[in-house]
Every structure is written in C-alpha cells, then in structure tokens.
Amino acid sequence: MAHPVSPLAPKFYPELPAIAGVAFATAEAGIKYKNRTDVLLVSFAPETSVAGVLTRSKCPSAAVDWCRDNLAGGTARALVVNSGNANAFTGLKGRESVRITAGIAAGAVGCTPAEVFLASTGVIGEPLDAGKFAGVLETMAGRLADAPWLEPAKAIMTTDTFPKLAGATADIDGHVINIAGIAKGSGMIAPDMATMLSFVFTDAPVAAPVLQALVARHVKTTFNAVTVDSDTSTSDTLLAFATGKAEGVEPITDIEDPRAEVFGAALADVLFELAIQVVRDGEGATKQVTVNIEGAVSDESAFRIAKSVADSPLVKTAIAGEDANWGRVVMAVGKAGEPADRDRLSIRFGDILVARDGERAGSYDEAAVSAYMKGDELEVTVGIGLGEGRATVYTCDLTHGYIAINGDYRS
Amino acid sequence: MAHPVSPLAPKFYPELPAIAGVAFATAEAGIKYKNRTDVLLVSFAPETSVAGVLTRSKCPSAAVDWCRDNLAGGTARALVVNSGNANAFTGLKGRESVRITAGIAAGAVGCTPAEVFLASTGVIGEPLDAGKFAGVLETMAGRLADAPWLEPAKAIMTTDTFPKLAGATADIDGHVINIAGIAKGSGMIAPDMATMLSFVFTDAPVAAPVLQALVARHVKTTFNAVTVDSDTSTSDTLLAFATGKAEGVEPITDIEDPRAEVFGAALADVLFELAIQVVRDGEGATKQVTVNIEGAVSDESAFRIAKSVADSPLVKTAIAGEDANWGRVVMAVGKAGEPADRDRLSIRFGDILVARDGERAGSYDEAAVSAYMKGDELEVTVGIGLGEGRATVYTCDLTHGYIAINGDYRS
Incomplete structure (x- = not known):
C-alpha cells in the first residue's frame, strides 16, 4: 500500500561524498516488496571500528541480539540490512536466520561472521527466510560502489515516504574528514530508541571505544529525543562505522582528545538531521x-x-x-x-x-x-x-x- | 459539535432506584452548551459520609483542590457539578470561582461550604464565571427530586455520546441497601484516574473511613484499569456518598466488619459497570x-x-x-x-x-x-x-x- 509522500519531505536530497573504505550495493531480494530494492550490503576496509546503540525493548529482534554480541569486538567488515521483515519474535528460527545470513555475508566479503552486522525492519512475527539472501549477497559483493548514497537510503525504507540522508565534514589535523548517514523510520517511533535504523559512515580514524562514547552522548539529543507515536520498536539500531581511511589524520583513541570533540560535533549534526527527517516523515505527519x-x-x-x-x-x-x-x-x-x-x-x-x-x-x-x-x-x-x-x-x-x-x- | 453515538452504547438505560437521603436537580446555566442541562445539584441528608479519589495530575483543577480539602471532613451535604468548563488552569480566578460557587450552594441547601463538593468538566484554561450559578442553584434547591437518574447523568456529559448509569443492591442485616452511580468520560481517559467524573450514592450507613478504604480498593480494578488515550485529566473525580438512611441497618464503622465486604462487592460492581461504559464511549471507539x-x-x-x-x-x-x-x-x-x-x-x-x-x-x-x-x-x-x-x-x-x-x- 503506497501512502502519499509527507508534505514535510525535503525538496531535494543532499549529494553525500564517498567515504574511503566504504562500498555498498543494493538488490531486490523479494522479501516482501515487489519492484523495489529491499536489501543493502555495505563492506568496510579492514580495521574499521564500529559502535552503536540498540533498542531497549525487552523483546528485541534476532538481529539486535546479534549486533549486541558483535559490538563487543569493535570491528566491522560488513553490514547487511533488509526491509520487509523485521525478523523479530521469530524464536529459534530467527536466530538461525541471522546466523545463516551472517555466514553468507562473511563468505561474500571475506571476513568472519563476528565482523558482520545485521539489521532487519518490517513485519514483526513472520519468519525471515535466510535463503532469500543466498546468491544475492555474493552477486552484490561483486558490484560494490561508493555512490550514490540515495540507493542504500531507499533500500532500507518501509512505511517511509522519502529516503533519509545527511552528511557533514570536519577539519581534523588540517585535513577534511567526511561523514555520511542514512536512516529509515516513520512509525513505531519513540525515544529509546526511535523505531528506526540508522547507519553512519566516516573515514575518520576513531577508535571503537571513542566512537561508542560519542554515539551514546549524541543520541540523547537526537534519535532519543524524537517521538512519532510513543511506540518503541523491537529493532531500533544505530550503528556508526569509522574506516580510518581519511588521509593525514592520526587515530583518535582517547575521548579526552580535543579532536574527539570536533568529530563528535559533526557526528551530532548528522544524527540530528537524520532524526528530524524521521519526525518529518512520521506516519501521517503534516506538522x-x-x-x-x-x-x-x-x-x-x-x-x-x-x-x-x-x-x-x-x-x-x-x-x-x-x-x-x-x-x-x-x-x-x-x-x-x-x-x-x-x-x-x-x-x-x-x-x-x-x-x-x-x-x-x-x-x-x-x-x-x-x-x-x-x-x-x-x-x-x-x-x-x-x-x-x-x-x-x-x-x-x-x-x-x-x-x-x-x-x-x-x- | 455533535458526534455520532458510539456503536458500543447500551441498548437501554437502567432504572436506578431512589436513594433515601439523596435528592437532585439539573438546570441550564448556559456555561458553554446551548439547549441542554449543564449543571447538577445534589443534596444529602445530614451526616452523609463521603469518600473519594482525585486525579494525580500535578496540575489539578481548582475543584479538585477544593474536594481534596473537604474530604478530610468526611461529611457532605451538597454536590455541584458543571459541564462545559473544567475550571482548570485558571489560577487565582479559578480558586475564587470555586469559593463563590460553594458559598452559593451552601446557602441554597443550608450547610457550610466545607460540606459542599464540586466538580467541573469541559474546556481547560478558560475562566469559569461563578456568576452563572447565582440564582440557578437557589432555584434548583427548590425543586429537588429523587428520580429519574438519567437527568443528572445527562447534565454532566461533555464529549460523551451517551449517559452512563449503573446500580446495585446488597443484602445487609436482612435489609436491602441501594447504590446508584453516574459517570461521564470519553476522552482524556487513562488510569490514575480515567479522565472522568463519577458520583456514587448509597443509602447504606458506611462511615467515611470505611467508604474511603473501599473506594480506594475497588478503583484499582475499575476506573484505574481503563484507558482510552493515555491522557490523564486535570479534573478526575470519583466521589461516593453514603446517607445511612437504609432502614434497619446498623452503621458499618470498621473495614474488618464482614458487611463492609458485602457492601464493597456491590460498590465494585457499580464502579466496574461505569468504568466500562466510559471505555465503550471512548472517543471514536468501535471496539x-x-x-x-x-x-x-x-x-x-x-x-x-x-x-x-x-x-x-x-x-x-x-x-x-x-x-x-x-x-x-x-x-x-x-x-x-x-x-x-x-x-x-x-x-x-x-x-x-x-x-x-x-x-x-x-x-x-x-x-x-x-x-x-x-x-x-x-x-x-x-x-x-x-x-x-x-x-x-x-x-x-x-x-x-x-x-x-x-x-x-x-x-
């Protein structure tokens, strides 16, 4: 069922820069929707650090459980997101589906399953057939690109009426670092977190603990400060990936490093812009x-x-x-x-x-x-x-x- | 603005019995509505005990503050309820309005203002002109009657699409005691309390502390267990009045008295029936x-x-x-x-x-x-x-x- 585009939709979409060390592809896996992309694969350069915050729901999705476990490792090589099925409240089948999907993705990009991050959004309670990803992810891995960002933003939409993107740059050590972010979310949106998925990518060399501290700090006034309908999703996921490929920038490994503040401010801008877009695409919103x-x-x-x-x-x-x-x-x-x-x-x-x-x-x-x-x-x-x-x-x-x-x- | 009657409205209204020691009248004071009653005066026999629970809102109406003060006295001689204006968030003017109204009512029925209970429902934030009651309450005091209960139930309605009444009887000491209750409420309904007004009248001789304990006990599974829209009113008021005029029944002065249990069960039935009617008249409800x-x-x-x-x-x-x-x-x-x-x-x-x-x-x-x-x-x-x-x-x-x-x- 198609709904009219929100009257609060942006007039145009930003052209986000390529992020060194990040490449992606989208595809039609036919999970639920027809004639639109519904799966996103993102690959990361080795030693990409990762941080994130996940739903506080007591009934989280299988993918949320998976990410919570893998965040402890601090490094990411792949992200797989699908729309159309949340793989939530799917019991043992859900855990199996996650394990199989991560295995396929790990094989496709050449990493371990512990370096694969997953997110699913869509219907709750329907089993997600991991078989849908077999073949698809391998093909996607063969045609990874670093643009345009509109494509991954579109592939993760559910009841969203417009894709959500935001970017920022910052000057660190006299060099430009880039941040690109995408999000989805329209209903089941309330703090802790909003019902949404959001993924933020940067070439800045930020160590995982610093990235985690910055995400946790800035989510409070951004994604956790928006509400559409007071309903908290089982699947809320915000992940940030830092490849460290920006040239000439020394690693930021201490939250007290003044450069962490500079990077954090740019990150906060991106999170805020994305969160506001979620509100502006709130189901039925006119104001x-x-x-x-x-x-x-x-x-x-x-x-x-x-x-x-x-x-x-x-x-x-x-x-x-x-x-x-x-x-x-x-x-x-x-x-x-x-x-x-x-x-x-x-x-x-x-x-x-x-x-x-x-x-x-x-x-x-x-x-x-x-x-x-x-x-x-x-x-x-x-x-x-x-x-x-x-x-x-x-x-x-x-x-x-x-x-x-x-x-x-x-x- | 008239809204269609709820599809869940009752097919007929119960004929509630007269309650010895209780008499009432309704009138058109023109507070907001035209061509309908909007004020209710109830008078009680001397030594009528009273108990109640009031909204836990941190921004209660002036009438709620007034009732909270007077409940400590434990006795009631009059109740004045108006619809069309909640007299909430009306500052000093609201307190003045309550004081003046109670004075007029006390004069009309011959009691002290401390024995007058007040409730207001309707628009929040508009000053309520107590002058509207001058003359009206005196006239009403001259034509008090003990039936039909449909009239007071109608006079207190706001966005309600049907009047709400419920009654019960119990056998105590071999004699019948009667309970009659009315309520209003349709939106701004959530536990603690539902946004509603409800008044319950009985001829049973129940001392105020016992009545208070029973109301507090049974509100938990009745009015505090309903929600229409999660919004808690500034004006929620449930008051119970016991005239003690039932013949042949010795006073119930101890909550451990087994007769308190019998009376409490009948009271709970009335509260439950009224609470369910509020849900069934929930704004826009179809189920x-x-x-x-x-x-x-x-x-x-x-x-x-x-x-x-x-x-x-x-x-x-x-x-x-x-x-x-x-x-x-x-x-x-x-x-x-x-x-x-x-x-x-x-x-x-x-x-x-x-x-x-x-x-x-x-x-x-x-x-x-x-x-x-x-x-x-x-x-x-x-x-x-x-x-x-x-x-x-x-x-x-x-x-x-x-x-x-x-x-x-x-x-």
Whole structure:
C-alpha cells in the first residue's frame, strides 16, 4: 500500500561524498516488496571500528541480539540490512536466520561472521527466510560502489515516504574528514530508541571505544529525543562505522582528545538531521513540532515532561487541528508525574505567550496564535518555573493519515 | 459539535432506584452548551459520609483542590457539578470561582461550604464565571427530586455520546441497601484516574473511613484499569456518598466488619459497570478491548505491561483495522520496561492461540482469528511466562473518529 509522500519531505536530497573504505550495493531480494530494492550490503576496509546503540525493548529482534554480541569486538567488515521483515519474535528460527545470513555475508566479503552486522525492519512475527539472501549477497559483493548514497537510503525504507540522508565534514589535523548517514523510520517511533535504523559512515580514524562514547552522548539529543507515536520498536539500531581511511589524520583513541570533540560535533549534526527527517516523515505527519521544557527541577525531569507533551494524543490532534490548545499542554505536563506547580507554568507557542502564572496571559491574542498554528514547523515551550532543567523533544502531529496507514486494512 | 453515538452504547438505560437521603436537580446555566442541562445539584441528608479519589495530575483543577480539602471532613451535604468548563488552569480566578460557587450552594441547601463538593468538566484554561450559578442553584434547591437518574447523568456529559448509569443492591442485616452511580468520560481517559467524573450514592450507613478504604480498593480494578488515550485529566473525580438512611441497618464503622465486604462487592460492581461504559464511549471507539496479562513477575508489573499494550497507538489502530497484529503486541510488551522474556511469550486473541514460546503458534489459523477480530468485544491475553502476576486493563480501539473529535476543528 503506497501512502502519499509527507508534505514535510525535503525538496531535494543532499549529494553525500564517498567515504574511503566504504562500498555498498543494493538488490531486490523479494522479501516482501515487489519492484523495489529491499536489501543493502555495505563492506568496510579492514580495521574499521564500529559502535552503536540498540533498542531497549525487552523483546528485541534476532538481529539486535546479534549486533549486541558483535559490538563487543569493535570491528566491522560488513553490514547487511533488509526491509520487509523485521525478523523479530521469530524464536529459534530467527536466530538461525541471522546466523545463516551472517555466514553468507562473511563468505561474500571475506571476513568472519563476528565482523558482520545485521539489521532487519518490517513485519514483526513472520519468519525471515535466510535463503532469500543466498546468491544475492555474493552477486552484490561483486558490484560494490561508493555512490550514490540515495540507493542504500531507499533500500532500507518501509512505511517511509522519502529516503533519509545527511552528511557533514570536519577539519581534523588540517585535513577534511567526511561523514555520511542514512536512516529509515516513520512509525513505531519513540525515544529509546526511535523505531528506526540508522547507519553512519566516516573515514575518520576513531577508535571503537571513542566512537561508542560519542554515539551514546549524541543520541540523547537526537534519535532519543524524537517521538512519532510513543511506540518503541523491537529493532531500533544505530550503528556508526569509522574506516580510518581519511588521509593525514592520526587515530583518535582517547575521548579526552580535543579532536574527539570536533568529530563528535559533526557526528551530532548528522544524527540530528537524520532524526528530524524521521519526525518529518512520521506516519501521517503534516506538522513538525518542537517541544521545549525550561525551568524543570532537572534536565531528566524536563525530558520526561517534554516526552509526555510530545506523546500526548490530545496535544498532537489539537496541533493537527491548528488549535493552540494550551489546556491540553497543561494536562500533559500534569500527567508526567514530574515536579510541577500549576500556578507557575508559562506556555508559549512560537514566540507568543499564551499562558503564565498558571492562567491565560493578559496579552493573549487569539488571532496571532491562530495564524502561527497554520505553519508547518511549530514550537511549544513550557516554563515550569521551578529550576534550571531543560530538554527538547521533537515530534509531529497526529492525523487521519496515521490511522489510515496503521488501521485501514480490514481484511 | 455533535458526534455520532458510539456503536458500543447500551441498548437501554437502567432504572436506578431512589436513594433515601439523596435528592437532585439539573438546570441550564448556559456555561458553554446551548439547549441542554449543564449543571447538577445534589443534596444529602445530614451526616452523609463521603469518600473519594482525585486525579494525580500535578496540575489539578481548582475543584479538585477544593474536594481534596473537604474530604478530610468526611461529611457532605451538597454536590455541584458543571459541564462545559473544567475550571482548570485558571489560577487565582479559578480558586475564587470555586469559593463563590460553594458559598452559593451552601446557602441554597443550608450547610457550610466545607460540606459542599464540586466538580467541573469541559474546556481547560478558560475562566469559569461563578456568576452563572447565582440564582440557578437557589432555584434548583427548590425543586429537588429523587428520580429519574438519567437527568443528572445527562447534565454532566461533555464529549460523551451517551449517559452512563449503573446500580446495585446488597443484602445487609436482612435489609436491602441501594447504590446508584453516574459517570461521564470519553476522552482524556487513562488510569490514575480515567479522565472522568463519577458520583456514587448509597443509602447504606458506611462511615467515611470505611467508604474511603473501599473506594480506594475497588478503583484499582475499575476506573484505574481503563484507558482510552493515555491522557490523564486535570479534573478526575470519583466521589461516593453514603446517607445511612437504609432502614434497619446498623452503621458499618470498621473495614474488618464482614458487611463492609458485602457492601464493597456491590460498590465494585457499580464502579466496574461505569468504568466500562466510559471505555465503550471512548472517543471514536468501535471496539471494546480487554487486555489481560498473566505470568508477570508481579501484579504491579502485569498492570504496567497491560497498560503499555492498551495505550499503544499501533495496537489500537491494528484492532480498529480488525488485524490480529501480534507483532505490535510484542512491541508493546517489550517497551513496557518490565521483566519479559521474548522466547516465553504467548499471545491469545480471545481463545485463539496465535503465538507461543516467542513465535507464531503451529496451530495458528488466520481465518479463525480474522473472524474473531470482526467482533466488537475483543480480548487480548499475553502470557509472560515468568511468574504469577496478573492484571487486566480495559480500552478501546483508535480510529478516525478519535482524530475527528479531537483534531477536526481548524479555525
């Protein structure tokens, strides 16, 4: 079932640079979709370091279990991603399927299975036939290329209505390092992690422990700060691969190395751009919404309040209706269970103060707020008035489109 | 804006008995709605005991604050409920409005303001003009009656599409005691409490501390076990009033008194019936869904898992689509954060086993499940396989109707 492209889709896609030491191919394995690519193979130069964060779901997919085990090794030679089947809740068959797929990939690129990383996205609960990959991966290994990045971004899509890519460069030791990232995700999106897959590739020489620390640090304000529908996937996977092939750059092996900060900032840019694209492709989304919480007792408390607001169906439907319904925002703050004092709350839509000291602002101008709500990038800011804690969560509105995508398939 | 009556509405309303010591009247105060009653006054005989539970929102309404203070007194002479305005997030004006309203009511029925209980439901954030009650409450006090209960149930409705009533009787000391209850609620419904108002009246002579203990006990498996949209109101209020006017029954003053158990069982029946009616009138609901969790490590853990499943937009939209999407159930179990082992999970829709030991059941019969999903009362049961903990949460599906009610009012 094809859904209309999100009105928030980008007008054009960035041309990402080739990443030295990274080559990829896509193919049609016929897992579920017809007439589109559904499998991605990426190969990495020897000694490529890898880091990642995986879903905190108590019911993770077989591929997530596999990656968690292999991340301990710190090096990667291959990544295989398929769309159309999540290989989640598939029991022993799922583990077998993962083992077989990794074996095929290892043979195709010439490495050990422990250096193969896997991710699957799509239907949960259906066995994934690893036989679909036999032959396909070997053929793909024979036609690896380093461009264009649009192809891998497309091959991993499920209910996404547009491919998601972002890149960045940084200057390290007087040389340019490159980062290229892709992601998929549209529904079953909530922090820890968003339901999504994202893969980031760089030629910077970053040791696995440093890469891991940087990914963990920057995922907090990027992929873990987005929510579409509060539902956390069984398959969330963010992996970062660093080939070290950038010329003239000495390895970064210590998180205290100032160059780690420089690289981390560029990495954070890529993660943020990808995460925002996931929100902008949120199932049925017509508006991107930024929820800022200020003045909470701590940053953690602010984050929980922000998530409560961003996850509230009543807030999200009000925004879909272009209604600056601050009453629902108050409700969502109140239900978060975090310290809040009704009579100190202030609420702004964009720059417009709608409520303060626990009641409607004297300056409230309904016409101005109504005009603001017609925009497709909205910001809701709540001042809690108790401390210095702050956090931001990014979400989208809740529309008929979400119901149509997820519920309109009576059989 | 009128919405179609829920397809799950009852075919008829029960005729509840008069409760000795309770009299009521309704009126049109013109708070927001036109051509319908929007205010309810109930008067109680002297020495009526009162108990209740109130929203745990950190941003409660002014009326909730008022009731919390007055519950400590343990006695009630009047209840005033209005619909159309929640008097929540109205700051100092809200507190003034509550004080003035209680004063008018106290004057009208001849009691102190501390014996007056108040509840308001409707728009949040708009000041409630207590002047609307002046004159109205006095007139109502002059025409109090003990029937029919349909009138108060109607006067407190907001987005409800049908009035909610339930009654029960019990035999205590060889005499019949009566219970009559009303409720409202349709959206902003989630445990702790459901967003709703409910008022229960009995002629049983139950002391306030006993009544409080029984209400607190039985709310757990009734109003606190329902969820429509995971949003918790600022105004949730459940109050129980016991006039003690039943003839021939000695006062129940000790929770260990076996008669407390008998009365409690009848009270629980009324609370349960009312809570289920709230779910069946859930905004946009077309199916009532019972989520059972078995085999969790504790009852509390089971409850949190059940709520995670019942609140999941993806589970609820799948049910709207008549799709036995157990993959989404697995997702919701996994995201609850409670102990669970993917490979021990079993899932049933009704009596039909769809998954066990972490994968699709060998006996899975898609045709049978599809037929089952067409029903309008569905049961999803998840076996966690780790212990003896169990819990049940009641919810409804998530449909275009919910979006239409809450989001289709672009101005």
